Amino acid sequence: MIRASNLTRTFKTKAGPVEAVRGLSLEVAEGELVAFLGPNGAGKSTSVRMLTSLLPPTSGQAMIGGHDVARNPVAVRQLIGYVGQGTGSGPYHRVRDELITQGRAYRMSYPDARKRADELLAILELEPQADRDCATLSGGQKRRLDVALGLMHTPRILFLDEPSTGLDPHSRANLWEHIIRLRRQTGMTIFLTTHYLDEADNMAERVMIMDHGKMIADDMPEKLKADLAGDQIRLRFRSEREAGSAAEQARNLPAARDIAREGNHLTLTVNKGESLLPGFICELHNSGVETQSANIHRPTLDDVFLSLTGRSLRETAEPPA
Numbered sequence: 664m665i666r667a668s669n670l671t672r673t674f675k676t677k678a679g680p681v682e683a684v685r686g687l688s689l690e691v692a693e694g695e696l697v698a699f700l701g702p703n704g705a706g707k708s709t710s711v712r713m714l715t716s717l718l719p720p721t722s723g724q725a726m727i728g729g730h731d732v733a734r735n736p737v738a739v740r741q742l743i744g745y746v747g748q749g750t751g752s753g754p755y756h757r758v759r760d761e762l763i764t765q766g767r768a769y770r771m772s773y774p775d776a777r778k779r780a781d782e783l784l785a786i787l788e789l790e791p792q793a794d795r796d797c798a799t800l801s802g803g804q805k806r807r808l809d810v811a812l813g814l815m816h817t818p819r820i821l822f823l824d825e826p827s828t829g830l831d832p833h834s835r836a837n838l839w840e841h842i843i844r845l846r847r848q849t850g851m852t853i854f855l856t857t858h859y860l861d862e863a864d865n866m867a868e869r870v871m872i873m874d875h876g877k878m879i880a881d882d883m884p885e886k887l888k889a890d891l892a893g894d895q896i897r898l899r900f901r902s903e904r905e906a907g908s909a910a911e912q913a914r915n916l917p918a919a920r921d922i923a924r925e926g927n928h929l930t931l932t933v934n935k936g937e938s939l940l941p942g943f944i945c946e947l948h949n950s951g952v953e954t955q956s957a958n959i960h961r962p963t964l965d966d967v968f969l970s971l972t973g974r975s976l977r978e979t980a981e982p983p984a
């Protein structure tokens with residue numbers, strides 16, 4: 664449904680060229696929900712703007728639903744909905760009128776636009792606000808209206824550039840409920856950028872991580888966490904000697920890595936920590952080493968980014984409060 668091969672984009676600036684995207688290749692199948700993650704300035708928005716025909720690439724090719732984005736932007740725009748960071752409704756229009764105007768811009772007849780507007784007002788639970796001026800909507804309602812605007816022409820692919828940035832946790836969760844429901848009802852392909860790691864982790868089936876204009880990871884969140892970060896097990900023993908002996912035994916565990924002892928503590932990284940831990944504690948017990956406490960730290964996508972780049976995505980990418 665979405666395919667990019669070797670896309671690049673260089674901006675000319677007074678300070679010299681900025682290589683915003685450097686050889687991006689990706690594929691998204693029909694119906695997938697993909698989250699695009701990365702720190703500020705990684706090149707996410709530039710990539711999305713190229714995929715949606717809003718920005719010509721310096722080189723490379725993007726195809727949407729079989730259409731070349733550069734050669735056939737009109738066909739591409741019929742297939743996609745785009746909700747950008749700065750998109751939005753006119754402040755003095757009423758909510759339903761705004762949707763109808765959008766539909767008319769897509770050459771829908773007035774009755775069709777009106778019907779579709781009412782449909783979307785129901786799906787996104789904006790019926791009570793239908794006759795209100797857009798300027799009076801709350802942040803969450805406004806974002807839902809942005810999504811409705813992007814959906815007026817019934818696109819098969821929805822691009823969302825940071826849909827939930829700036830919303831409070833309740834509105835974020837609510838927006839997500841709507842997006843997930845929409846997807847269930849329509850089977851739409853959704854490609855979104857987000858700063859929120861937990862959001863990407865919980866909602867997306869696939870996560871793509873960008874850094875310095877390049878894709879550095881592309882997989883299911885669970886797989887990325889297992890392969891690149893792993894579960895961190897922390898154990899405490901009665902003495903340093905016991906911790907040392909446990910460290911020796913940990914070296915025999917399959918796929919145990921980053922084994923580190925500090926005082927009477929031992930830390931190690933493994934895959935599937937919860938199934939490995941009871942047996943390991945039992946093994947230690949049988950060799951006379953008693954474990955006093957044990958806990959497992961499940962990896963996050965931030966741990967994945969950290970293992971790939973040595974930097975924390977959380978620190979570099981949190982949106983301004």
Ligand SMILES: Nc1ncnc2c1ncn2[C@@H]1O[C@H](COP(=O)(O)OP(=O)(O)OP(=O)(O)O)[C@@H](O)[C@H]1O
Binds near residue numbers: 707
């Ligand atoms: N029009 C432009 N002119 C010059 N440089 C630009 C332009 N647009 C983007 N850039 C630069 O390209 C790089 C990538 O920017 P982009 O907005 O794609 O990143 P991003 O990952 O979307 O960041 P954010 O999460 O902050 O939105 C940055 O260094 C940015 O300053």
